[in-house]
Every structure is written in C-alpha cells, then in structure tokens.
Amino acid sequence: MALVYSCCFWFSLRLGGIIIALFSIVQALIVLTISCIGNSNPKKVEEKITLWVNDMNLIFTKEFVDNLRNDPTKILGFVIALTCIYIIICMLYVYGAYKCNSILMMAYIVVELVRLIALTVLVIALLLTLKKNTMDIGLLIGASVLGGFILLGMFYLWVCAANLPIVINEKEHDEYVATITKLQQLLEEKKPKTLIGFDYVPQSKYNEALYREHIHRFK
Template identity: 85%
Template sequence: MEQIQALIVLTISCVGYSNPKNIEEKITFWVNDLNLIFTKEFVNNLRSDPTKTLGLIILLTCIYIIICMMYVYGAYKCNNVLMMPYIVAELVRLIAFTVLVITLLLTLKKNTMDIGLLIGASVLGGFILLGMFYLWVCAANLPIVINEKEHDEYVATITKLEELLQETKPKTLIGFDYVPRSNYNEALYSKHIHRFQ
C-alpha cells in the first residue's frame, strides 16, 4: 500500500519536475484565489523554485521505496534489523501526513462556507489517517512477533536437548556416572554389589 502511494507521489513529482512553468502557474492561481493560512511561505518558496523542491521530494520518495523493499525482504528473512528503518521512516511520514491533512482542513475551512464539504473532508481524512496508523502498528508488531517466535523455538530446542541428554546418559549399578573401566571401579562394584541383591 505504501509503495503504491510512493509511486503515485513519485510520478506526480516527476511530471511536475519536467514542467516547472505549469507548476508555477497553478501555484500562482492558488496564492491569488485562496487564503493559504499556514502554508503561504512554503507555497511561495515552491513557486520561486519548483524544481528544487520537487527534486527533494523525488529523492526522498526513492529512498522511501528502497526502505519499503528492505522491510519486505526483512520480513521474508525474519530479520528485524532490516525492518527497523521502515518502521521509523513510516512513523515520520505519518506524522508529516497528519500535519498536512490538518493544514488542508484548516485551509478548506477558511476558503469555503460549505459545512457539509468540511465535515465530509474531516471524516474522510480521519478515516484515511486511522487506516494508515493501523497498518503502521501491524508492521511495527512484526519484529515483536518474530522475537517471540524465536524465543519459543529456543526454549523448545533447549528442552528437547535436555530430554535427549537425560535419555542417553549412561548409569552404573551404584548410581555413579559412567567412568572408564578400571581396577578401582571393579573394587567399588564388588564392595557395593550386595545393596542390589
């Protein structure tokens, strides 16, 4: 799911990077027609040099896609180290996405009087964020499940080895562990054989 989102962002960024004049025109339209309360400075920076901002977005998206592939490979190999970068990067992305959704909702509130549209956008944004955080929690719990599984396997292996050692441990008639046959052993055996008769 996250890789599909990253590919969509990458495609849009590449198209915008190849047509910077078109991006400047659209941003100018937004600045002139909309009340951009918290994003005005960012939008003006984007309008002044869209290729720089879009290039940074393309770079970060490519790194994110590589981190997603590392997570998939780490999940396949049950390697927690390969999964940790994705968990951290996804949490940062979700926090940034939450800030973006809140900013867009506040901008929408300043620019429209339609309460139905505002409620619908709030509910949709809330459900999208809830679903994305749920998927992140599932992904973050996979290393914990792998650790518990490995711990259970270690305990089972140790228990099995202990049972095998108990089964194969040789005993003598007098209860001592096995030692090589010698005259001393013969004397001990003769001395204590009457206990078992």
C-alpha cells in the first residue's frame, strides 16, 4: 500500500518523481563541477584543506580530511566516477517514470536512500565539528534546524519517488482485477440459464411450455 498518492500535495507522483529525479541530477552536476575543478587544481585543494586542519578541530573527521589532503586526485576522481553513475541512474528513473516501468526506477530508489543516509551522517559530523569550534549557540541552533529541515524535505521527496512504483503496481493490479471481473460477467451473460434441470433460453416456446408444466411444483 502506498504511503502517498501525490507529491507536495499538488503534483501527481509520476510528474513529481520526474521532477525529483531531475532535481537530483542538478545536485549531482553541482558536485561533479566542484569535483572536476578540484581535480584540475589539486595543489589548491591541498592548501585549503591544510588551512582547515590548522585552524579547526576536526575531531573524528580528521583522518578522512588527511587522506583527502594527501591524495586529492584519487579521492576526487572516485567522487567523479560515482557522480556520473548516479546521474545515469537518475536518468533511468526519469525514463522509467515516463514509461511507468517500475524495474527501471528501483536502482534510483535504493541508491538515493544510501545517499540520504550518507548525507545524514555528513550533516551530523559537520554539526559536531561546528559545535567543537564555535561558542555561538545561536549559530549552532540555526545550523541544526536548517540541516534538519533540509534532510526532512529530502527524505519526503524520496518517499514520494519510492511510492511511484507502488502506485503503478496497484493500478496495474486494479486494472487486472477489473478485466477479470468483466470477463466473468461476459461469461455469465453468455452462459445458458437452467430451470428445473433443463436449459432455459429466453423467448423459447419449448422452454416456456416446460416452465408452465413444472411451475405448479413451486406453488
């Protein structure tokens, strides 16, 4: 059973799913652009990360940041490859939503869930790092609320995208049941009726005689 039947209380799930996938492609293109720029200028990336390491307490993210600083080309190249694969998966979802093909949409649903979980972990890590490096409680509260609302909205969009295949399957099932029911009705209409052991065909003089002959048994 689907949890939602419309996207943002306005769009149909089909149109909403296409828009959500296109929005994911835009996000991926932004990440891809930043990664390509960083990959083409590894020295600048290394210098920027060095400033972060020297000026901030990165707590448990320090190991990852050090690995990125030591070999930015390798990690950024990996990010570029993953982003390109993600864009292809988003395009498959768009095509699957357009054609109402549930199979083509499953990869995006799974990958997007993994991405949102990773983003949740990243937001938590950034908030903990901010807490460790600032005494401004207002900034921390504002960042926490903003990050929470963004994640909540993205999870809601994922729910809408994930429910589209369910709605399509429900519709196909309803159409299948309606077709079977219609066929059964047609068969019942064409099936000859039986009266007191004889086939009764309307407007048949023979059967009318049989009816008159045996009707007294039921009086």
